[in-house]
Amino acid sequence: MKKLSQILDLKKIKVVNKNIHKAHGLPNECYTDDEYLSVERKKIFENKWVVIGVGSSIPNVGDAKPFDLLGIPLIILRDKNNKIKVFHNVCSHRGYKILQEKCKIKNVIRCPYHSWSYDMGGKLIATPHIGGMNKHSCNKFSKSKSGLKEVRSHVWLDLIFVNINNNEIDFEKYIEPLSDRWKKFWPIKDRDLIVYSKDYGYFNLNAKCNWKFAIENYCESYHLPWVHPGLNSYSKIDDHYHIQGLPNRFAGQGTMVYNPRFKSSLKFPTFPNWPKDQEHIAEYVALFPNVMLGIHKDHFYAYWLEPVNNEYTKEHMEIFYVGNEAANSKKFKSLRKQNFELWKGVQSEDLNIIEGMQDGRKSPSYNGGNFSPVMDNPTHHFHKWVANNIMK
Numbered sequence: 001m002k003k004l005s006q007i008l009d010l011k012k013i014k015v016v017n018k019n020i021h022k023a024h025g026l027p028n029e030c031y032t033d034d035e036y037l038s039v040e041r042k043k044i045f046e047n048k049w050v051v052i053g054v055g056s057s058i059p060n061v062g063d064a065k066p067f068d069l070l071g072i073p074l075i076i077l078r079d080k081n082n083k084i085k086v087f088h089n090v091c092s093h094r095g096y097k098i099l100q101e102k103c104k105i106k107n108v109i110r111c112p113y114h115s116w117s118y119d120m121g122g123k124l125i126a127t128p129h130i131g132g133m134n135k136h137s138c139n140k141f142s143k144s145k146s147g148l149k150e151v152r153s154h155v156w157l158d159l160i161f162v163n164i165n166n167n168e169i170d171f172e173k174y175i176e177p178l179s180d181r182w183k184k185f186w187p188i189k190d191r192d193l194i195v196y197s198k199d200y201g202y203f204n205l206n207a208k209c210n211w212k213f214a215i216e217n218y219c220e221s222y223h224l225p226w227v228h229p230g231l232n233s234y235s236k237i238d239d240h241y242h243i244q245g246l247p248n249r250f251a252g253q254g255t256m257v258y259n260p261r262f263k264s265s266l267k268f269p270t271f272p273n274w275p276k277d278q279e280h281i282a283e284y285v286a287l288f289p290n291v292m293l294g295i296h297k298d299h300f301y302a303y304w305l306e307p308v309n310n311e312y313t314k315e316h317m318e319i320f321y322v323g324n325e326a327a328n329s330k331k332f333k334s335l336r337k338q339n340f341e342l343w344k345g346v347q348s349e350d351l352n353i354i355e356g357m358q359d360g361r362k363s364p365s366y367n368g369g370n371f372s373p374v375m376d377n378p379t380h381h382f383h384k385w386v387a388n389n390i391m392k
């Protein structure tokens, strides 16, 4: 892997950290250079807590699926104790990528190449003919050293986080500043009320751009009047406030006028302890690096990013409601559909913008840009987070 200084002029990164009046954004190489992406994979996607999916996508014991995190093959699995586990998706024998597609594991994870088999805890339990025909064990081979390699993981609000290099602080500590911020609307005891909607709970969008554009756009409300005229008709710039998490791990914006207008007299049930005098507050926070969260009195969503390469990102939207009736009953189906379409519309409006920024980054005249000292603070916050982590 090349050093960062061989890929770009480090002065361009240092200027990101200046006061917003003097700072520029991240330089073009951070969006266009493949060598840079390998630095980012290591310093960000391996070193930090990163989202790779939701537990609801593997709801039953034995459900398993592969996921590639910027080329790192992983297995996500629900074990016999109903716990999510993540393993490196590579056989300890000769390195075959074991799981190729979503499946149901009955008892063992079997490698298709020579049938070495692992239990759901990753332990190697069968090595057929390893000592010659019909000899399934071998004196000189110890199974106990050849299990699947588990990846450090943690589930929070159904989101599956991994820390590949096992070097970040404990997840509970990591999330505390954001979790504490939300206690006033959403006490911790109410957080397990969220239920994934099976019919209108998921959509994905393919963004022809670098993953960072999605985050930096999500953080700010400056673009609302021009990019989201529909949303802006009831939720204007003035009705928003900025959020900059400290220590620097998240940023975003809140609105004080959350009040979607659906065609129905029915209303979704709300979180039981959401304060009545704050029911029009909703917050939209990007938790770095790759998940954008939205909390409202009546639903929660997580919009997470799967970076594929510098210029291609898959965006996954997962929507949750308060209790099973809201999430899955016929009664609320039309409301769920309207809410789904609202978010799909908004996120699609953003797609055009973030793809346009990718195109703009091909201009050699662009130096990372000059921020609005008032409106771009959360975005600047994110750029600083990236700059600090890749310099480490």
Ligand code: FES
Pocket (backbone or CB within 6 Å): 091, 092, 093, 094, 095, 096, 111, 112, 113, 114, 115, 116
């Ligand atoms: S590579 Fe998996 S059993 Fe041989």
Ligand SMILES: [Fe+2]
Pocket (backbone or CB within 6 Å): 217, 218, 223, 227, 228, 346, 350
């Ligand atoms: Fe937007």
